Amino acid sequence: MSISGDRIRQLRETRNLSQIELANRIGINNSVLSRIESGRRPVADSEINSFADFFDVxxxxxxxxTNKKGSALDNGELEKKEQAEFEAFINNPEHGIFFRDYLSAPEERREEMREIFKILQDKERGRKPGDIQGEN
Structure with a gap:
């Protein structure tokens, strides 16, 4: 099995999608997807882009x-926007105590703190006023 095919299969299974469901969403024939996942057919450049966009890797x-799944959008404008949101969050006096050392921390530690912030954002997405924090 090719690396691409194996990773595509793993990502598909993680989302509990059948080959037919994924093929329909990506816009390819399910027999083509089957051959890609089994390594019997290489993935075309346009297909790599479709899979990457669909799975956000x-x-x-x-x-x-690389073993880092990071989206193609992790760099550039999205990263700058997230960085600005994060810095606005940590500069808020109510939040700043927890993150007071962020701006003077080494880049490696800052990256760890941004990852923690992303996890917190994901957990809070969709939470309504009155919901218990951490529950959706």
């Missing part, structure tokens, strides 16, 4: 060039 992850 990088093409490099699908190709086995």
């Amino acid at each position: 990088s093409g490099d992850y699908l190709l086995g060039r």
